[in-house]
Amino acid sequence: MKTIKxxxxxxxxxxxxxxxxxxxxxxxxxxxxxxxxxxxxFWLKNPSSEADRNKLIEGLTALSKVPTIRFHHIGLPASTxxxxxxxxxxxxxxxxxxxxxxxxxYQKHPIHLKFVEDYSHLWEKVIVYDSEQV
Amino acid sequence: MKTIKxxxxxxxxxxxxxxxxxxxxxxxxxxxxxxxxxxxxFWLKNPSSEADRNKLIEGLTALSKVPTIRFHHIGLPASTxxxxxxxxxxxxxxxxxxxxxxxxxYQKHPIHLKFVEDYSHLWEKVIVYDSEQV
Numbered sequence: 001m002k003t004i005k006x007x008x009x010x011x012x013x014x015x016x017x018x019x020x021x022x023x024x025x026x027x028x029x030x031x032x033x034x035x036x037x038x039x040x041x042f043w044l045k046n047p048s049s050e051a052d053r054n055k056l057i058e059g060l061t062a063l064s065k066v067p068t069i070r071f072h073h074i075g076l077p078a079s080t081x082x083x084x085x086x087x088x089x090x091x092x093x094x095x096x097x098x099x100x101x102x103x104x105x106y107q108k109h110p111i112h113l114k115f116v117e118d119y120s121h122l123w124e125k126v127i128v129y130d131s132e133q134v
Numbered sequence: 135m136k137t138i139k140x141x142x143x144x145x146x147x148x149x150x151x152x153x154x155x156x157x158x159x160x161x162x163x164x165x166x167x168x169x170x171x172x173x174x175x176f177w178l179k180n181p182s183s184e185a186d187r188n189k190l191i192e193g194l195t196a197l198s199k200v201p202t203i204r205f206h207h208i209g210l211p212a213s214t215x216x217x218x219x220x221x222x223x224x225x226x227x228x229x230x231x232x233x234x235x236x237x238x239x240y241q242k243h244p245i246h247l248k249f250v251e252d253y254s255h256l257w258e259k260v261i262v263y264d265s266e267q268v
Contacts, residue, residue: 037209037228039173041263057268075171075265078234085262092265094171094228100212128219129175131209131226134191 034133035070036097038106041089043125052122056091059119066109068102069095090123100132168267169204170231172240175223177259186256190225193253200243202236203229224257234266 046052057074064072075092097103106112180186191208198206209226231237240246 035207036212037207037226039228039263073169073171073265074268076268078170078237078264078266080234080237080264082262084260085264087264089263092171092263094173094265100214103212103214126218128216129173129223129226130212130214130219130221131207131228132212134208134210 034099036100036103036133037129037131038095038097038103039129039131040093041086041127042091042093042123043088044090044122045124046122047090053090056119056122059115059122060091060093063111063115066106066111068097068105068109070098071096089127100130103130168233170234170237170267171263171265172229172231172237173263173265174227175220175261176225176227176257177222178224178256179258180256181224187224190253190256193249193256194225194227197245197249200240200245202231202239202243204232205230223261234264237264 042056044052044056053076060072060074064074073092073094075094077087077089077092081087095103095106097106176190178186178190187210194206194208198208207226207228209228211221211223211226215221229237229240231240
């Protein structure tokens, strides 16, 4: 006899829209899902070039089509400015994956390899933070 | 005559759950909403203390009740390990806000002030990245 574990879900994270409508990212009851955040910060070679920044954003928009990506956010440094805030990067690229394995699929995906090939000349540095949900 | 602008919405970000159900974060047609990400990385004074880490996670869980937070994610460094990956932090704390103003409400909220008062002795360093959606 096989129990249908995969259909048993709990909710441990919720996204509430501006409309007050709650949407949920489901997690499994038995093997609690660990939403995986891959957050990349890019420092451009020419940080003052709006053209280069737009080109990178164009590349990231194409990159967002990798099918294992559950959510993506392309950001720019906000105007907030306190001593603990790092504001020197050019572009933020934040992704959700269902788990580490799907992030590894993304790393090796042809769309990702093509992105690195076509756009890596634009940046001088990246810092990546990979975090697994508690 | 007043037009009902606030009821006109476009969708520019989507979250797809593991079930394949698409949930959307609505954005206004006229004044496109810029989802604001506040991402904090904590370095503990005693990085090897599981008790301290759990205490911080307990504090963050309470902090997540600030009403302007639209989504929160508490994370730990993943096992991924490449040269560009920063893995030395202890805890990741990622928040979505509807805009910068709501993040400022969070900064001054009594729950946040109480969190800093009760838990800041645990950490030695924080780095914050605030990013506004492109």
